[in-house]
Amino acid sequence: MDFISSCVLLLLMVLNMSAGILAYSCFIQGQNNMWHITFNPQEVTAVPGLCALISCNFTYPDKAEPIQKILLYACNKNEICNKKIFNSNEESRRDKQSETGQIEMLETDPHKNNCSIIMKDINVTDEGEYAFRVEGSNTKKITYPTRFKISIQEKPIMDIPPLREGEPAGLNCSAPFPCPETPPDITWLIKIKGEPAFKLQDNITLATFKSYYLSTLALTPSSKLHDATVGCYVTYGHVEISTSRTLEVMYGNTSSVVIQGTETFLKKLGLSTILTFLAGMACSAVIFSVTLCCWVSCHRANKHKGLTANPDTGVNLEKKPAEEEREPADMEYAEINRDRRGNGKRCDDNQSEMSNGETEDQKQKREELYSNLRFC
Numbered sequence: 001m002d003f004i005s006s007c008v009l010l011l012l013m014v015l016n017m018s019a020g021i022l023a024y025s026c027f028i029q030g031q032n033n034m035w036h037i038t039f040n041p042q043e044v045t046a047v048p049g050l051c052a053l054i055s056c057n058f059t060y061p062d063k064a065e066p067i068q069k070i071l072l073y074a075c076n077k078n079e080i081c082n083k084k085i086f087n088s089n090e091e092s093r094r095d096k097q098s099e100t101g102q103i104e105m106l107e108t109d110p111h112k113n114n115c116s117i118i119m120k121d122i123n124v125t126d127e128g129e130y131a132f133r134v135e136g137s138n139t140k141k142i143t144y145p146t147r148f149k150i151s152i153q154e155k156p157i158m159d160i161p162p163l164r165e166g167e168p169a170g171l172n173c174s175a176p177f178p179c180p181e182t183p184p185d186i187t188w189l190i191k192i193k194g195e196p197a198f199k200l201q202d203n204i205t206l207a208t209f210k211s212y213y214l215s216t217l218a219l220t221p222s223s224k225l226h227d228a229t230v231g232c233y234v235t236y237g238h239v240e241i242s243t244s245r246t247l248e249v250m251y252g253n254t255s256s257v258v259i260q261g262t263e264t265f266l267k268k269l270g271l272s273t274i275l276t277f278l279a280g281m282a283c284s285a286v287i288f289s290v291t292l293c294c295w296v297s298c299h300r301a302n303k304h305k306g307l308t309a310n311p312d313t314g315v316n317l318e319k320k321p322a323e324e325e326r327e328p329a330d331m332e333y334a335e336i337n338r339d340r341r342g343n344g345k346r347c348d349d350n351q352s353e354m355s356n357g358e359t360e361d362q363k364q365k366r367e368e369l370y371s372n373l374r375f376c
Contacts (some may be wrong), residue, residue, distance in 0.1 A: 042290040051179035056115045064136030067110040071133040081131040089112040127152045155243045163221045166249035171217040173232035182236040186215040189231040
């Protein structure tokens, strides 16, 4: 039984291995019957005046054998790739160069599945996307949908972290490495105000990557380096690109940093700017004072006018002089006296009329009545 089990297990292992080999063979055959292209890397950063290496490989179906030619098209902003800039046809271009002489294939045999090219004398107009097209026999041809891109960089990229006095820091400068023919040479320079510029040679490390160089400057800043200018210069043979930055070094406590920032701000303003600002502030103060005085005067006038008129009745409440106020009182008093005198006269007339043919009692009553009339 053990022998039979071992045989069965061995048979199963052999069948598994056979199935794996068969599957791998089918996969390879499928790959050989597909249109496919890969780029490494897919985006290349180039420097104007230099070359750019585009590394790529492609596959095609067996039915497309033999490959007739490899074409390169430039794509526009609408992602339409219809501008032909390169043709590898040996009959028309023996040197495998483009019509402008900028593009050259690294591998002359297209059957080796290598589509790597070098673009020379790059300029800013070469920035954009590109697509390869392969044409074979039996009308088998394709423009690969996967594209590569060229970006243009005209200056190195400098990265400076926050700097504080006495604390070590690393300053980075990266430069493209698009062309193996001319590797970059990176140099650091620093210039302190009032002193000549000098080259930094110590504490510099260089890292090389596939598409760019990175130079790191180890620096322990001091207050003397505040407002100093540090520059990164990259040389590619006869082509040079550079960039520079102003260092800002924080030193002391927070108040010192604030004072330092204030001093720097005032220095940047300049005397003429400060005088112009002060003159503007003075003019603004005068205009505000005049406006405020006019507003207060108008407010007081409107308030006085509101007190002398009743808007509901329309009666004028404005005070009159003392003489005008007393005149109605005098006139009323005169009219009252005149009425009183008239009443007295009528009382006397009534008394004389009633005195004729009266008795004593009647006379007494008349006198009482007369006395009462006198009070009225």
